[in-house]
Each structure stands twice: as structure tokens, then as C-alpha cells.
Amino acid sequence: LSCFLKALLQLGDRQFRRVLVFGVGLSLLLLAGASISLFALLRGIFDLDRYIPVIGNFSWASNLLSWGSLATMLAISIFLMVPVATVIISILLEPVVQSVETIHYPGLPPATPMSFSNAVLDLMNFIVILIAANIGALLLSLLFFPVAPLIFWTINGYLIGREYFQMIAARRMERSSALALRRQHTSTIWLAGTLIALPLSIPLLNLILPIFAAATFSHLFHHLAPTASG
Numbered sequence: 001l002s003c004f005l006k007a008l009l010q011l012g013d014r015q016f017r018r019v020l021v022f023g024v025g026l027s028l029l030l031l032a033g034a035s036i037s038l039f040a041l042l043r044g045i046f047d048l049d050r051y052i053p054v055i056g057n058f059s060w061a062s063n064l065l066s067w068g069s070l071a072t073m074l075a076i077s078i079f080l081m082v083p084v085a086t087v088i089i090s091i092l093l094e095p096v097v098q099s100v101e102t103i104h105y106p107g108l109p110p111a112t113p114m115s116f117s118n119a120v121l122d123l124m125n126f127i128v129i130l131i132a133a134n135i136g137a138l139l140l141s142l143l144f145f146p147v148a149p150l151i152f153w154t155i156n157g158y159l160i161g162r163e164y165f166q167m168i169a170a171r172r173m174e175r176s177s178a179l180a181l182r183r184q185h186t187s188t189i190w191l192a193g194t195l196i197a198l199p200l201s202i203p204l205l206n207l208i209l210p211i212f213a214a215a216t217f218s219h220l221f222h223h224l225a226p227t228a229s230g
Contacts, residue, residue: 002219002223003192003216003219003220003223004216006104006216006219007216008212010103010215011212013099013103015099015102016096016099016100019095019096019099019211020208020212022092023088023092023207023210023211024207024208026088026091026092027081027084027088027207027210028207030084030087030088031081034084081200081201081209082134082159082160082197083127083131084210085160085200085206085213086123086126086127086163087123088210089167089211089213090119090167092211092214093168094113096211096214096218097111097168097171097214098111099215100215100219101218101222104219104222108172111171111172112172113171114167114171126159126163129159130159133155133156133159134152134155136155137151137155137156149201152201153197154194156197156200157191158190158193159193160196160197161189161191161194161196161217162182162190162193164196164213164217165189165192165220166179166182168218169221172221181224181225188224189217189220192216192217192220196212196213196216
């Protein structure tokens with residue numbers, strides 16, 4: 001909880017706010033692109049401008065999609081924000097973590113950011129896992145509908161914790177050591193990821209979550225690494 005509180009208090013830092021504003025803008029841009037793609041898909045499938053005898057045409061549905069685009073974008077953000085957050089943090093991880101370390105952990109030696117090729121490869125692998133896991137979560141939710149939100153939060157909490165912590169730990173230790181540290185503290189990292197996944201299902205609030213999550217897991221790494229090293 002102290003890691004969450006430190007990340008929350010840093011929202012007042014100027015450098016952190018700049019990254020946050022950029023992250024929110026990037027989130028909106030990606031969600032807008034997803035919404036436009038969804039509208040185009042619906043138009044192609046249902047031919048919304050077609051005239052049908054007796055019923056008439058479906059131009060009203062087309063207008064509804066157009067006028068309700070912002071509301072629709074915010075609604076689908078509930079389902080799209082986890083992959084969107086992953087893309088955003090892959091781009092903005094370094095400035096967020098540097099901001100945290102400059103203020104809270106001064107005197108650290110320079111970190112070794114992940115190479116671009118490894119970052120892209122890890123991102124693609126994670127997105128594949130993310131899609132597969134959420135398809136599984138959707139099927140489980142249909143079978144156990146009353147606990148559908150719990151399924152979503154639990155699965156995505158594990159994935160978020162796993163990916164964020166691994167990316168941050170890999171900056172300051174070998175990949176094998178980062179993996180061992182994550183496995184040693186699986187339950188703590190999973191819980192932190194689940195607490196991040198909870199507000200990801202709340203439109204508007206979920207726009208700031210990628211940056212906030214990166215800051216939180218940066219604190220969590222520095223909290224757990226000394227313990228792990230004995």
C-alpha cells in the first residue's frame with residue numbers, strides 16, 4: 001500500500017505530470033482508433049445505410065454510432081484498456097521510472113533500458129498471451145456470469161503484475177534474476193496487479209492508470225529487491 005501511496009503523491013511532480021498528460025493523450029488516441037475500427041466493422045457487417053422494405057433504412061443507427069462515439073469509446077475502454085495500457089507503458093516506461101527514481105531513490109547508478117528489439121518482441125509475445133487469456137476469461141465469464149468481474153480482475157491482475165514488474169526489474173538486473181525475483185514474490189505482485197486492474201474497468205479513470213501503475217511497480221521493485229538479495 002505504501003507503493004500505491006507514493007505513486008499517488010507523485011502526481012504533483014511536474015515531470016511526472018508531463019508524462020501523465022502525454023499518456024492520457026496517447027490512451028485517447030489509441031481508443032479513438034479502436035472505436036473508428038469498430039464503427040467501420042459494424043458498418044461493413046450490418047450495412048447500416050441499407051434500405052429495407054417496411055422497416056425502412058438504418059441511418060438512425062449510423063447517426064447513433066456517430067453521435068455516441070465518445071460514449072462508445074469510453075464504454076469499450078473497459079475491455080480494451082489492458083492491451084492499450086501495455087502498449088502505452090512500453091513506450092513511456094523509461095521516463096516514468098526515471099522520474100520515480102530521481103525523487104525517491106537518488107544516487108542509483110544508471111539503469112540499462114531494454115533494447116528496442118527485445119522490447120518489441122516482449123510486447124508482441126505479451127499481447128498474444130493477453131488476447132488468449134482474455135478470450136479464456138470471456139468464456140469463463142459466460143459460464144460463471146455472477147463472478148465475471150472477479151474473473152476479469154484476477155486474470156488481468158496477474159498479467160499486468162507479471163509484465164510491469166518484469167519490465168521494470170529488467171532495467172536493473174539480468175533477465176534471469178528479474179524472473180527469479182518475480183517468481184519469488186508472485187502473490188505480492190499478483191495482488192498489486194489486481195488492485196491496478198480494478199479501476200481499469202472505470203471509464204476516464206482508466207486513462208491515467210498506465211502511468212500510475214508503472215510508478216507503483218517501480219516502488220514495488222525497489223521494495224522487494226533488497227529483500228530478495230538477502
